[in-house]
Amino acid sequence: MANRKKPPPLSPPPSSGRTNLASCIVATTFLTFITIILLIIFFTLLNPHNPTITITAVQLPSFTINTTVTFTISHYITVTNPNHGKFTHYSSSLQLLYAGNQMGFMFVPSGEIEARRTEYMAATFSVEGFPVVVVGPSLEVEVRMEMVGRVKVMRLFTNHVDVRVECRVAIDVNDGSVLGFRC
Structure with a gap:
């Protein structure tokens, strides 16, 4: 058997702080949007009215x-x-x-x-x-x-x-x- 050399492990490319920040902003915007929609639905459907x-x-x-x-x-x-x-x-x-x-x-x-x-x-x-x-x-x-x-x-x-x-x-x-x- 021949000695085969293992190739060196591939290292991930260096991450950019801007990419993480952009992902957080997109996720926060999405969650805020969903929360606002749920509150509008809640207060529209379940808004108490006077008898x-x-x-x-x-x-x-x-x-x-x-x-x-x-x-x-x-x-x-x-x-x-x-x-x-x-x-x-x-x-x-x-x-x-x-x-x-x-x-x-x-x-x-x-x-x-x-x-x-x-x-x-x-x-x-x-x-x-x-x-x-x-x-x-x-x-x-x-x-x-x-x-x-x-x-x-x-x-x-x-x-x-x-x-x-x-x-x-x-x-x-x-x-x-x-x-x-x-x-």
Whole structure:
């Protein structure tokens, strides 16, 4: 056997510091770009929105008017949670006002509305006789509902929510029927 000489090992070419720096810049730019895209998608798809409150109907089961007015008023309300997370509400209330004075007040019990669900509520006030000056064929009262709570997004972020709705209800003074309401 002949002695063969092994060729010397090939050594890598000397590396340039500029090549490493350029690779780091490209990688950093790519990762920053991907992070920005993911954040835009996250906040676009999972951005918390305020729930919507709608007063769907108002009824007066009883109504009497002399020099004072006494009536019972029932409200039917829907609260819709458009978010991907639960809406937890607390410290919520419903008020009934006439000429800026509070005639009725009710706390809405704390609770949760699941993601993308609608909750149906009903509230009834019995208003005892209060003096009223009737000008015209109708009487107008105001209904205010406020819901305070929070929406959790992906169990990490919490968004504070304070939603209000105000409606004016026109009541016929002759028979106590609801002429209409606007919110």
